[in-house]
Amino acid sequence: MITDASPAAQPELEPLSETSEEQLLEIAMGPQHPSTHGVFRMNVVLDGEHVVRLKPVFGYLHRNHEKIAESETYLGSMPYTDRLDYMCPITNNWAYALAVEKLAGIQVPERAEYLRVIVGELTRLQNHACLIGFLMQDMGSSGTPLMYAFREREKILDLFESLTGARMMCNYMRFGGCRVDMPAGWLEQAQNVVREFPRFLDEYENLLVSNEILMERTQGVGVLSKELAINAGMSGPMARASGVNYDIRKVDKYSIYERFAFRVPLGAHGDVYDRYMIRFLEMRESLKILNEAMRDIPAGPIVDPKMRIRGFRPKPGEAYGRIESPKGELGFYLISNGSLNPYRYRVRPPSLINLTVLEDLCIGQNVADVVAILGSVDIVLGEVDR
Amino acid sequence: MNLETIKSELEAAVPGCRLELVANPSPSGQHSLRIDAAHAVAVAVCLRDAPGLRFDLCSNVTGIDWPGKQTTEKVKLRKLVDGTQQEVEELRTTTTPGSLEVVYHLFSIEKKHGPIVLRMSTQDRDANAHLPSLTPVWRSAELQEREIFDLFGVVFDGHPDLRRLLMWDEFVDHPMRRDYVGPDDYEYEPTAHDEVLRRANQHLSEAAAKLPSEAVGNQQSETDGNRLSEGGGR
Numbered sequence: 001m002i003t004d005a006s007p008a009a010q011p012e013l014e015p016l017s018e019t020s021e022e023q024l025l026e027i028a029m030g031p032q033h034p035s036t037h038g039v040f041r042m043n044v045v046l047d048g049e050h051v052v053r054l055k056p057v058f059g060y061l062h063r064n065h066e067k068i069a070e071s072e073t074y075l076g077s078m079p080y081t082d083r084l085d086y087m088c089p090i091t092n093n094w095a096y097a098l099a100v101e102k103l104a105g106i107q108v109p110e111r112a113e114y115l116r117v118i119v120g121e122l123t124r125l126q127n128h129a130c131l132i133g134f135l136m137q138d139m140g141s142s143g144t145p146l147m148y149a150f151r152e153r154e155k156i157l158d159l160f161e162s163l164t165g166a167r168m169m170c171n172y173m174r175f176g177g178c179r180v181d182m183p184a185g186w187l188e189q190a191q192n193v194v195r196e197f198p199r200f201l202d203e204y205e206n207l208l209v210s211n212e213i214l215m216e217r218t219q220g221v222g223v224l225s226k227e228l229a230i231n232a233g234m235s236g237p238m239a240r241a242s243g244v245n246y247d248i249r250k251v252d253k254y255s256i257y258e259r260f261a262f263r264v265p266l267g268a269h270g271d272v273y274d275r276y277m278i279r280f281l282e283m284r285e286s287l288k289i290l291n292e293a294m295r296d297i298p299a300g301p302i303v304d305p306k307m308r309i310r311g312f313r314p315k316p317g318e319a320y321g322r323i324e325s326p327k328g329e330l331g332f333y334l335i336s337n338g339s340l341n342p343y344r345y346r347v348r349p350p351s352l353i354n355l356t357v358l359e360d361l362c363i364g365q366n367v368a369d370v371v372a373i374l375g376s377v378d379i380v381l382g383e384v385d386r
Numbered sequence: 387m388n389l390e391t392i393k394s395e396l397e398a399a400v401p402g403c404r405l406e407l408v409a410n411p412s413p414s415g416q417h418s419l420r421i422d423a424a425h426a427v428a429v430a431v432c433l434r435d436a437p438g439l440r441f442d443l444c445s446n447v448t449g450i451d452w453p454g455k456q457t458t459e460k461v462k463l464r465k466l467v468d469g470t471q472q473e474v475e476e477l478r479t480t481t482t483p484g485s486l487e488v489v490y491h492l493f494s495i496e497k498k499h500g501p502i503v504l505r506m507s508t509q510d511r512d513a514n515a516h517l518p519s520l521t522p523v524w525r526s527a528e529l530q531e532r533e534i535f536d537l538f539g540v541v542f543d544g545h546p547d548l549r550r551l552l553m554w555d556e557f558v559d560h561p562m563r564r565d566y567v568g569p570d571d572y573e574y575e576p577t578a579h580d581e582v583l584r585r586a587n588q589h590l591s592e593a594a595a596k597l598p599s600e601a602v603g604n605q606q607s608e609t610d611g612n613r614l615s616e617g618g619g620r
Contacts, residue, residue, distance in 0.1 A: 059552035064537075064561055105413030230442050230495055233526020246443075246495045317412020320446060320491050320501060331446050333491070336412070348446040348491075356529050385552060 023047060031060050035138045035371040038381030042358075042370065049366045054359045058352070061385035069345040074100055074312050077345065079171040084347060085383040086168060087130065088123045090160070091325040093173035098254060099321030099332035100175045104314035107304055112177035113256045114297040118190065119163070119172060120323075121286040121293070125197065126153040127326035127378075128237075128279040128286075129204070135276055135375040136208065139217050145208060152200050155193045162186060175312065177303030187294060194290045197283075205280060218273035222361040222373035225270060232356045236328025238377060241278045242270035248324035255323075259296075260289045272369075275376040313340055327351055327378050347386055351379040389417050392439065392502060399432045400425055408505060418489070418503035423517055426506055427544075430523040433492060433502075441492035441502065444524035447531060449538035451563045453511070454484030483510035486540050488517055490527070508540060511563075519545035537562035 030041035039060035045053040065084065069077040081096045082089035094116055101108065108116075133149030157167040163182055164170040172179055208214055224234070229242040239246060247264040249257040265281035267274030314336040322331035328350030335344035354377050361373050393405050403425035408418045421429050433441045458479045465474045485507045493500030508515040519542035521527045531542045532551040539560035542548055550557065559566055578586050 059550075059554065062552040066537075067562055067566075102414040102416075103412050228525070231525045232528075233444055233524065235445075244495060246498075251498050315411065317410050317414065318416065319412055319414035320416060320503070321414075322445070329445060331491070333446055333448055333489070335450065344448075344450050346446070346448040348448075352529055353526055356525060 024052060029370065031057075035374065036381075037134065037375070037379055038384075040379070040381055040384065042374075044362075044367065044370065046367055049368075051362045051365055051367060051370060054362045054370070056355055056358055059385055061381045063386070065386040066345050066347065070342055073340050074175070074314070074342060075309060076341075078173065079169065081347075082169040082171055083382055084349070084386065085325065085327060085330075085351065085380045087380050088127050088326050089168055089170045090119045090123045090172050091323060091330060093171065094120055095321060095323045095325060095330040096332050097173040097175055098323055099319055099334050100314070102321045103317060103319035103334050103336055104175070104312075106176040106307060108177055108255075109301045109304060110256075110298050111181075111300040112302045114293050115178050115182065115302060116173065116255055117257070117260075117293045118290060118297070119160070119170075121290045122156050122159065122190070122193075124286045124326045125283055125290075126156040128283050129153060129200075131375075131378050132204070132208070132276060132279055135372065136214075138371045138375040139214070145204070148200070148204060148207075152197065155196075159186070159190050159193060162189070174303055174307075174309060176307035177301070179303075181302045187297070190290075191294055194287060194294065197287055201280065201283060209277070209280070215273065217369070217372060218276060218376075219271055220269070221272045221365060221369050222376065223269065223271045224357060224361055228357060228360065229270065233353050234328070234357065235350050235354070236324065236326070236378075237275060237278045237282060238328060238354045240264065241267035241275040243267055248322060248329055252322070257289075260292050262286075262288050272372050272376040311340070313338060318344075322348065325350060327380070327383070328354055347383075349383045349386060351377075351381075351383040352386075355379060355384065389419060389502065392433075393419060395436065395438065396429055396432055399436060400428045403429055405429075416501060416503055418505050420505045420507070423506055423508075426518045426520065427523060430490075430504075430520050433504075434523055440494045440496045441500065443493040443495050443500070444490055444520065444526045445493050445501070446489075446491040447520075447527045447534065448489050449534040449540055449562065450487040450489060451511070451538060452485050452487060452507075453564045454482045456481050485509065486511055486515050486538050488531075488534060488540060490520065511539070515539055516541045516543055518543050519548075521545050536560070539563065 025046045027044055027046065028041055029044055030036040031039040036042070041057040041060070043055045043057060044051055065080065069080065078093060078096060081092040084092045100106070129149040129152050133146035136145035160170055161167045163186060164172045164180065224242045226243045229239045229244050234242070234244070235246070243266050245264060245266055248254070250264060262285040265278050265285065267278050316336055316338045318333070318335040320331055320333045322329050329348065330350055331348030333344070333346040333348065334342050337343040358374065358377065362370050365373065389407060393407060396405060397403065404422040406420040408420050410417045433439050456479055458477055461476050461478045463474050463476055464471055467474065487505055487507045490504040491501045492504065506517050508517055517540055519527070519531055521531055521542070522544060528546070529551060531545055532547070532549060534540050535542060535548055536550040536553055537560055549555065553561065
């Protein structure tokens, strides 16, 4: 038997609006998400596949590095700086040493400057190679590119191990120089690694640069304008991919960088693809610096002989020292009141400040692109949360 | 760039602003410019936009805590004691309120010069710890000012999104202040031991001592029950 149910008796449904609040879905990406490169959370509000809002949540790895350093002697903080950006411990050492040298007016001997440049640029090589590998991993090319990068990183970490005794927590710099000189045969070993590196780069570029899937996923995604990049304090490859011509190695001419011929690659579009290409180009420039530095390194002391490391008390005053670390501008701001430990110790973390624009980059993109955009910023949570 | 010329240029551009050169005795030679809170935003905009200055990159923003000092001095006073004028020595303590200072390091990407250092101070460390936010001028201050608000307790007026950055929202203190004392109960320690156990027990007995005397008898057994022991709870 058929009951007579007239359609007019049913209440009429509201038409679904595309932007109504009920349509939005809020999800927490992280802190356990594998693509966040550590413990980092993004509260993402989605409209379908598209990102409407994105709020980063920091602090999961916060251990108040600055407070600890203020209750520690100047030298005592040196090993702890390794743990900031644990991918590039040596450049962290360098930035801290540079700030203390500015504060106390310490001169660094010639050979130590060359050593610093060599290990600093090796650090940049391994950081950029791995970053590209991680970025590929985030976009789903599971394994291969990352393992290629890790194979090369391994060679550089072996060099660090035979030079400093540690693969990652190097604790290599001292105020006014370096901790140890290179062991016999180290320079030849390093020259071999640098000589072989372009072959790896060629192979890596052939594999990735003209890959259609990669171009689809990265070109035009997460575009950062030049104006916003400057105003939001972007630094390092992140800023240069947006066309900001600012490399602290060129601008400040710290250490001995004015002696080397290298160029500063710049991006034209500021998208994820540019940010990732810029790393390839920077590695090629780093190789030029390395070749020149290894050719020219003079003999001599590696630390200022007049430098008193124990009981080191800089005169009252303050200094801000910064270097071009692989992630961007890494700065240390120190205030001395004439005692054994700094009155104020501040790290200017490039990873954290480069995340200022994360929401601007992600709005309107697909949720899968958030992962690629975050990967292209190049963060290490040890430095973001300090 | 000479800080003196920057100062006179700013004074001409922003009428009424009070600027002060702060010398830095360190060999770094990075002297700084103290600006007043009322004209801070105008000064910042001028530093960013004036064609000769163009400090478009605000690289580093950080806070410094200068706690108040208590000084005691002996003061000789003439007083009436037992009906006669006598000279009496008295101890007088004066307390300065202290301040929280915020430091901005500016560079110019266009002109490739810098740094110049801006400083701003709050009136005290408690109720009046307010400063104008420079985030509307330089976006790069956004997260860094949030961090100062979190760790030092400076309230930035005009900041678009002033929340704690590193500590959790329910946290009440400001850990980077010089007089910050860490907590002495470790509730998050699942099996307290060694130093943590000692301090946790100390905390419990301190809490018991604070209770009124008749309550202690009732409370005592409970406290004993709460008393943590090595490997307890297994």
